[in-house]
Amino acid sequence: MKPYTIDFDLLTGICKSGKVQPVQRRVSQMKMQFADPEAAQKAIDSGDPVLYEFSTLLNDEKKGTLAFGSTIIYPGKIGDEYYMTKGHFHTILDSAEVYYCLSGKGFMMMETPEGDVDLQEVHPGEALYVPGRWAHRSINHGTEPFVMLFVYPGDSGHDYGTIETKGYRKLVVERDGKPVMIDNPKWK
Amino acid sequence: MKPYTIDFDLLTGICKSGKVQPVQRRVSQMKMQFADPEAAQKAIDSGDPVLYEFSTLLNDEKKGTLAFGSTIIYPGKIGDEYYMTKGHFHTILDSAEVYYCLSGKGFMMMETPEGDVDLQEVHPGEALYVPGRWAHRSINHGTEPFVMLFVYPGDSGHDYGTIETKGYRKLVVERDGKPVMIDNPKWK
Numbered sequence: 001m002k003p004y005t006i007d008f009d010l011l012t013g014i015c016k017s018g019k020v021q022p023v024q025r026r027v028s029q030m031k032m033q034f035a036d037p038e039a040a041q042k043a044i045d046s047g048d049p050v051l052y053e054f055s056t057l058l059n060d061e062k063k064g065t066l067a068f069g070s071t072i073i074y075p076g077k078i079g080d081e082y083y084m085t086k087g088h089f090h091t092i093l094d095s096a097e098v099y100y101c102l103s104g105k106g107f108m109m110m111e112t113p114e115g116d117v118d119l120q121e122v123h124p125g126e127a128l129y130v131p132g133r134w135a136h137r138s139i140n141h142g143t144e145p146f147v148m149l150f151v152y153p154g155d156s157g158h159d160y161g162t163i164e165t166k167g168y169r170k171l172v173v174e175r176d177g178k179p180v181m182i183d184n185p186k187w188k
Numbered sequence: 189m190k191p192y193t194i195d196f197d198l199l200t201g202i203c204k205s206g207k208v209q210p211v212q213r214r215v216s217q218m219k220m221q222f223a224d225p226e227a228a229q230k231a232i233d234s235g236d237p238v239l240y241e242f243s244t245l246l247n248d249e250k251k252g253t254l255a256f257g258s259t260i261i262y263p264g265k266i267g268d269e270y271y272m273t274k275g276h277f278h279t280i281l282d283s284a285e286v287y288y289c290l291s292g293k294g295f296m297m298m299e300t301p302e303g304d305v306d307l308q309e310v311h312p313g314e315a316l317y318v319p320g321r322w323a324h325r326s327i328n329h330g331t332e333p334f335v336m337l338f339v340y341p342g343d344s345g346h347d348y349g350t351i352e353t354k355g356y357r358k359l360v361v362e363r364d365g366k367p368v369m370i371d372n373p374k375w376k
Contacts, residue, residue: 001319003298003306010198010290010313057317063251064282064320064341094252098339100288102198110191118191125198127337129245131189132252149315151286151339153252 006057011103013070013147015055020069022053027078030086033164035171035186036079043078050074051083052138058154065154072147073106073140080173084109087137087168091157094132097150101126104146107172107179110134117170119181122148135163139172141179194245199291201258201335203243208257210241215266218274221352223359223374224267231266238262239271240326246342253342260335261294261328268361272297275325275356279345282320285338289314292334295360295367298322305358307369310336323351327360329367 006019015022026048031040043049056069076083087109090097099108101122110118112133122128130136140146167187172179194207203210214236219228231237244257264271275297278285287296289310298306300321310316316336318324328334355375360367 003296003308003316003318003322005308005310005314005316007314059284059317064280064284066284066286066339068286068315092252096247096252096254098254098256100337120191120193122193126193126195127256128191128193129247130191134191149288151254153341
């Protein structure tokens, strides 16, 4: 494999050259993961907005390789819950991930299979280290797109199913205009 | 291990909070790696300037972890050879590395043990993927600090010795005000 370069705009995270195409996730693909499915249905009926998108260079997906790219979480709410990503464990659970925020602001909601929970706020010019074993979900509680670069081990894989089935233990919702972490009433 | 955030300035790459301390490399630590050791000695005698510095979060150095940080290569020349890093292979040779340029511009000089050579120019807002097996050295041929973030597998290790002993097959020097890649006359 040969070295290569690829552009990700310093502010928007967008690959303007088109060397990689973003994957978009809309409300309809995450309806049951929001605390208020009726609010989600209303959003779907009025245009099914894009919650977030990400552009990933997968490379070889073997040990020693790295996958990397950019992610953009758009601002908005479903009911009183902020736009967020699905979130995932890595299939090889011990795989870490590094994020670096280029613009906007947001949270990374993290939890381990044992039930440890951690919420980190991330701002432009801050890197976040997500150690192995921590499921992670990005949440935009700001008013601008929340843009981050990410890098993870190429062989780590993604386990979305565990989170889809069980949900996260905690949610971040807006109360009196401010983000608050609450227990997820639907957590199994 | 718990998640954490750390700041790296979006323009300068500097960790202003002091959560990580930079390691500096001066001309005296790389005298024999420049094509013109007399020019290097002259630079050492007149203050031994810092060629580059880097700040690394090593984390656990186990499989699945990631090490990351920022690197700043300062502008300047030793004779007609641009300021550059020592460069290294990874001890686990198949370990990749991702770079993302925040400011300045420069080259990544890369070569494999088999003798393949690749030179990539990197600008702000560009990521560079260095696959496993490619030794890599950063070179600043611009007039501003060349600033990049980097991420590599935590267990990859660094083999500086091979490059120190053999040198790189190619050098980047200035000819008529422009950077040119030439054969390294001292390569073994």
